[in-house]
Amino acid sequence: MQQDKQPDYRPVVFRDRSAGYAFLTRSTATSEQTIEWDDGRTYPVVDVEISSESHPFYTGKARTVDTEGRIARFERRYGEGGADAGSA
Structure with a gap:
C-alpha cells in the first residue's frame, strides 16, 4: 500500500445541528x-x-403507512375475497 495515495485518517467530530x-x-x-471537544x-x-x-426511524417518530386505507380500497375494488374469490 502506498502511503502518499491514502487519505488522512484522523479523529473528526460529526455534528447534527438539528438535534x-x-x-x-x-x-x-x-x-x-x-471545534474544541470535551477532552480539550x-x-x-x-x-x-x-x-x-434526528432520523425518524431511530427516534420512533416515523410516519406509519395507511395500510388500513389501502386494504379497504382493495376490498371495495375487488370484493371481500380479493383475487382468490373467483378461483374456488
Missing part, C-alpha cells in the same frame, strides 16, 4: 471548521443533516 448532538470518531472527511483538543467538525439522534 444538538455531536460525536467524535475517526474518518477521512475534511473540513475547514474546527481541537478537531475538525463536519455538519450533517441527519444522524441517529
